[in-house]
Amino acid sequence: MQIQLPGGRPTTPRRPWRSRIPCFFGALVLLSGCSGEDLIPAADAGDWIPPEAGPDVSGVTQFCDLPGSVQSTADGKVTVPGGFGASAVSFVGLPAGFCVHYFANVGNARQLRFAPGGDLFVASPTTITTGGVGPAGKSSIIVLPDDNHDGVADDVITFMGGLPSTQGLLFANDHFYFQDAADIKRVPFTAGDRTPRDGTETVVRISIYSSSLHWPKALDQADDGTIYVGNGGDQDESCDWGRPFHGGILKIDGSPGGVPVSKGFRNPIAVRCQRGFNLCFAVELAKDYSAMDGGREKLVPIRPGDDWGHPCCLTRNKIIPSAGNDDNLCATMTPEDVSFAIGDTPFGIDFETGKWAAPYTRSAFVSLHGAYSTWAGARVVAVAINPMTGMPLPGTSVPMISSGSMTDFATGWQDQTHGRPAAVTFAEDGRLFVANDNDGTIFWIAPLDLKR
Secondary structure: OEOOOOOOOOEEEOOOOOEEEEEOOOOOOOEOOOOOOOEOOOOOEEEEOOOOEEOOOOOOOEHHHOOOOEEEEOOEEEEOOOOOOHHHHOOOEOOOOEEEEEEEEOOOOOEEEEOOOOOEEEEEOOOOOOOOOHHHOOOEEEEEOOOOOOOOOOOOEEEEOOOOOOOOEEEEOOEEEEEEOOEEEEEEOOOOOOOOOOOOEEEEEOOOOOOOOOOOOOEEEOOOOOEEEEEOOOOOOOOOOOOOOOOEEEEEOOOOOOEEEEEOOOOEEEEEEEOOOOEEEEEEOOOOOOHHHOOOEEEEEOOOOOEOOOOOEEEOOEEOHHHOOOHHHHOOOOOOOEEEOOOOOEEEEEEOOOOOOOOOOOOEEEEEOOOOOOOOOOEEEEEOEOOOOOOEOOEEOOOOOOOEOEEEEEEOHHHOOOOOEEEEEEOOOOOEEEEEOOOOEEEEEEEOOOEO
16 A cells, blocks of 8 residues: 655755655565464565655644644544644554654664664664564664654664664663674764764674574663663474573673573563663563463563573463473463463563653553464553552453453554554653554654643
């Protein structure tokens, strides 16, 4: 489907840039029959050159009043006149009291991070991986500035190229950390940098176990300064009750390969820390085809010594049939409090920063990529947090179980024409940014009363 964006941006000259607006013609399936993950090449996309001017927004005091915002109200959706991009995001279903606004388009947008200074960085790999459309990517890390603050990126700038296998991004310790295949590297960074400085160095090479498919290595820094990085295992590993470290979480401590922290993951595709509590979390893409055996995807805390079971156990007291028939062998595995149905495919996580009203204050927001071939379940959910401990309250999307603290927040992807939600991140100003990797669309969501 070709999405045509309206024009009409009368003032405030800006540098022209080229972007890609999605035009989906279907996909060649490379791996079929997978319930929770899929591999497809990119949909074709046409180049689009936006007008060279933006609307005058100097008098706009709330984000959702910016031209092009699609507001969800008790009486339905209302589009703020002017601007552009509303037709590309009007499909998003939100609770009344929020708006959605188009921001940019970057092929295979798999990770979002805000830099000091406010520029949005995007990982755009080309190596095929879980649910990804690698050929649509740029083998690059992209910068999306919004210098005139009209809510739309001014430019698509290649910060660093030659990175076909990049996903993990982090700003910490006056450096920009990024994934380059098995290596986590860093380069000195100062707010406002849009080209890399000299001095790139390799911080750690993750070589304890290597998966050619689950190669992404998400990373984040805890309040105490510890940097955690995820490492993927594989679908068809054989159970070894010696429990060697394959898929899991490591910490970067200066040693050449990092130090294992927790294990038993198949694919910890996202890592994010909850500020103010010194807590970090991972989302786990669990074993495909395991729903009927009691399998579930997971949102779990990162703690030393935890073992989440793969490839022997689906959860505590639930053995993977290929590993045996004695559930008691899984009695020591760590139980999860937050779970997702196999096929919901949690891809990203971030935590609201305290600017949104209840019931979303400080909640964890998780992007669900949806099931292979049908995209059923693709949406963004909110998981309530215990305000005293920072821990997510029990919740699930597994059928026939009470959803608990988990609620649907953003919907609309089920028609298979609007990409699939992949990465989420909060800006300091309180907006939630969402990236669709299958069509490259990046948009933001805000409460109607959020001040600029």
